[in-house]
Amino acid sequence: MVFLGVFLPSVLLGLCAAQSPFPAAAGRLEEEERSPWLELLLLLRPEVEPECRELLAGFANSSVRLSGCLVRHARPVTVCQNCYRLFREVTEQLENISRAAGNTTESNPCAKSLLMSDRLQIVLIMSNFFNATWKKANCANCLKNNSEGLSNSTVTFLALFNESMACFEHNLQRQEDSRLLGNISDVCKNCNVTYKKLNDMYNSMQKSGKEDESEEEFHLCIDVEDAMNITRRLWSTSFNCSVHYSDTVPMIAVSSFILFLPVVFYLSSFLHSKQKKRILMPSKRFQSNDSSVNIQEKKH
Structure with a gap:
């Protein structure tokens, strides 16, 4: 020894x-x-089998491409619409590694050597990171059931979003100073219909999602939420178009009617009290005259 x-x-x-x-x-x-x-x-010092090394290289290349896609489309957030193919590719690569002919890891040496041969388990850590990021972004809510592409509602929403952005840009070019926009600016007047369609589409997607999901809180995918937040922030804060120009006249009429209600109430109360007072005064005089007549008859 x-x-x-x-x-x-x-x-x-x-x-x-x-x-x-x-x-x-x-x-x-x-x-x-x-x-x-x-x-x-x-x-x-056991070496990795050539077949397992090839699977590991495939997972590594897919992970690099997916990581780059997530970072490139982080702002504005468009990860779901641009990275869903790469995410599906990473998922398939991991399935190829973990797929076994039987129910035990002995039947697939690659699963044992690449996923469970050490305490760190880099492959599983990377896979869990991608899955957690994808789930937090709620990308599944903007994709079809098999994740082969964007859902029809998402495609319609993104088309309306691009149309709204194009309308904003076109009308801003006609403004002499984009920092001095008012409620009756060209953007507010000319883009009101497009913005309303986009906002209605977003509300419809939220409503249909809440009906389909059993969870208490429903979120659309991060791409749709971020696009709607950007549009609303531009519309209300940058362009000051919170009140639609076409809705100002009805709103002023309703507001004037509500403000005029107290005046009508107090005026009607005053007139009613005045009329009641006039009715009560003759009755008192009539009673006093009757009493004086009765006293004179008794004297005679």
């Missing part, structure tokens, strides 16, 4: 340095004589 403890480290050091453990006899060793030591080294 002492001999092996001294001899084995020298063997490994010699092999790592691409030298024979016996320098004096290095020139006389043939390929057949070195093979037992190489087999020992492979047992101590």
Whole structure:
């Protein structure tokens, strides 16, 4: 045992340095004589099978492409519409690694060597990160059931969003100073219909999603939410179009009617009290005249 403890480290050091453990006899060793030591080294430092190495390289390349796509489309957020193909590719690569002919990892050595051979488990960490990011973005709510493309409602919403942005840009070019926009600016007047369609479409998607989902809180995918937030912020804050120009006349009429209600109430109360007072006054005089007549008749 002492001999092996001294001899084995020298063997490994010699092999790592691409030298024979016996320098004096290095020139006389043939390929057949070195093979037992190489087999020992492979047992101590097992290599990944070529098939597993190819699967690992495929997962690595897909992960790089997906990571780059997520970062490139982080602002404004368009990850769901631009990265769903790459996310599906990463998912398929992981399935290829973990797929086994049977129910045990022994039937698939790649799953054991790539997913469970060490404590860190880099492949699983990367896969969990992508899945958590995708779930947090709620990208499934903007895709078809099989995730092969965007849903019809999402395509319609994005088309209305692009139309609204084009309308904003076109009408801003006609403004002399885009910082001095009012409620009756060209943007508010000319883009009112397009903005209303976009807002109605967003509300409809939210309503239909809440009806389909059993969860208490429903969120559309981050692409749709971010696009709607950008549009509303431009419409209300930048352009000051919170009140639609076409709705100002009805709103002023209703507001004037509500403000005039107290005046009508107090005026009617005053007139009613005045009329009641006039009715009560003759009755008192009539009673006093009757009483005086009765007194005079008694005297006579």
